[in-house]
Amino acid sequence: MQRLQAFKYELRPDGQQQRQMRRFAGSCRFVYNQALALQKARYEQGEKKLGYAGLCKELTAWRNGSETLWLKDAPVHPLQQTLKDLERAYSNFFAKRADFPRFKKKGQSDSFRYPDPNQIKLDQANSRLFLPKLGWLRFRQSREVLGAVRNVTVSLSGGKWFVSIQTEREVEQLSPQSATAVGIDMGIARFATLSDGTFLEPLNSFKRHETALRKAQQFMSRKVKFSNNWKKAKARVQRLHSRIGNTRRDYLHKATTTISQNHAMVCIEDLQVRNMSKSAAGTTEQSGRNVRAKSGLNKAILDQGWFEFRRQLDYKLAWNGGYLIAVPPQNTSRTCPACGHVSKDSRPTQARFGCVGCGFEENADLVGAINVLRAGHARFACEVSGAVMPPAAGTRRGESAYLG
Numbered sequence: 001m002q003r004l005q006a007f008k009y010e011l012r013p014d015g016q017q018q019r020q021m022r023r024f025a026g027s028c029r030f031v032y033n034q035a036l037a038l039q040k041a042r043y044e045q046g047e048k049k050l051g052y053a054g055l056c057k058e059l060t061a062w063r064n065g066s067e068t069l070w071l072k073d074a075p076v077h078p079l080q081q082t083l084k085d086l087e088r089a090y091s092n093f094f095a096k097r098a099d100f101p102r103f104k105k106k107g108q109s110d111s112f113r114y115p116d117p118n119q120i121k122l123d124q125a126n127s128r129l130f131l132p133k134l135g136w137l138r139f140r141q142s143r144e145v146l147g148a149v150r151n152v153t154v155s156l157s158g159g160k161w162f163v164s165i166q167t168e169r170e171v172e173q174l175s176p177q178s179a180t181a182v183g184i185d186m187g188i189a190r191f192a193t194l195s196d197g198t199f200l201e202p203l204n205s206f207k208r209h210e211t212a213l214r215k216a217q218q219f220m221s222r223k224v225k226f227s228n229n230w231k232k233a234k235a236r237v238q239r240l241h242s243r244i245g246n247t248r249r250d251y252l253h254k255a256t257t258t259i260s261q262n263h264a265m266v267c268i269e270d271l272q273v274r275n276m277s278k279s280a281a282g283t284t285e286q287s288g289r290n291v292r293a294k295s296g297l298n299k300a301i302l303d304q305g306w307f308e309f310r311r312q313l314d315y316k317l318a319w320n321g322g323y324l325i326a327v328p329p330q331n332t333s334r335t336c337p338a339c340g341h342v343s344k345d346s347r348p349t350q351a352r353f354g355c356v357g358c359g360f361e362e363n364a365d366l367v368g369a370i371n372v373l374r375a376g377h378a379r380f381a382c383e384v385s386g387a388v389m390p391p392a393a394g395t396r397r398g399e400s401a402y403l404g
């Protein structure tokens with residue numbers, strides 16, 4: 001099977017390269033915002049949205065325009081890629097996967113991508129990489145890059161520059177080392193409960209750093225904007241943000257690696273994470289009600305990275321020859337695993353399950369995990385027998401996988 005994988009390293013640019021990269025990221029942001037403004041204006045005038053080719057023509061005009069001549073200093077391919085990103089943002093919006101595309105601000109995901117492998121040179125022996133208009137860049141090579149280079153993304157995070165090298169290679173399709181199946185219930189008190197009785201502690205990486213982050217933000221707000229002290233305070237806020245992200249990523253990678261190595265089939269509830277987080281805002285008719293509790297829950301969901309957990313499980317299982325099966329969440333928390341009785345009264349508290357039919361008692365998250373496993377087995381049986389099943393959402397294979 002073809003494996004797409006990204007290898008990410010910290011760059012060690014010299015001063016000139018840092019200035020250039022900041023300029024290129026700025027040019028890409030400018031092009032993205034120009035294109036978004038153009039699309040919005042066309043929409044307001046009742047005109048059709050421009051396609052990628054149409055946007056590229058506009059880009060050529062901007063690069064030749066007398067007011068934006070500086071765009072010519074940036075490499076052209078990354079500028080075009082930013083137009084592709086805008087296209088993707090629109091299609092995610094139309095497919096209801098994301099909000100309407102927003103204008104980019106400086107300091108928010110500053111990055112640019114080189115799509116053409118013929119213009120990229122990787123010299124692993126000397127830990128350096130050649131990129132158009134930047135020349136040879138040194139990077140901290142913590143591990144070997146495997147496979148043929150497909151594209152390269154340069155990004156700025158917490159004041160440091162990183163490079164993500166995406167590669168493609170042929171790997172042998174493994175058969176799973178284990179034949180067991182497991183169901184997983186995702187929760188707040190426990191990040192994940194497995195049907196074999198084990199569970200993962202909540203991550204709470206954000207909560208732990210929350211106080212430090214809030215203090216740093218307050219400290220920054222008291223400084224005179226754009227002063228030297230303000231810049232220092234801002235750098236601290238950015239460092240805390242990237243530390244939170246790193247802690248979360250490490251935790252999720254360890255958990256998903258262990259689970260995907262120990263089981264051939266993993267069943268998980270098909271929760272719409274995005275819908276759950278969206279409901280916190282409330283509608284005008286029901287504003288106020290439960291909004292506070294919900295926003296707490298939603299924040300926790302996002303904090304825990306459920307979506308990322310599932311994405312990683314999916315590709316790691318595929319690498320190990322296993323499967324991820326998403327099952328509809330109906331009644332998984334109110335069905336008795338002993339007698340099959342379904343009642344919401346069997347769930348007296350968030351943590352306990354006590355069947356009103358037969359008296360069976362167990363931890364509610366474990367009951368959920370057992371029911372998810374059963375539903376997964378049923379779904380798998382249907383797929384094997386050839387019955388027509390709608391594909392489970394979010395389990396696309398071959399999606400690129402990112403390793404830190």
Ligand SMILES: [Zn+2]
Nearest residue numbers: 336339355358
């Ligand atoms: Zn029962």
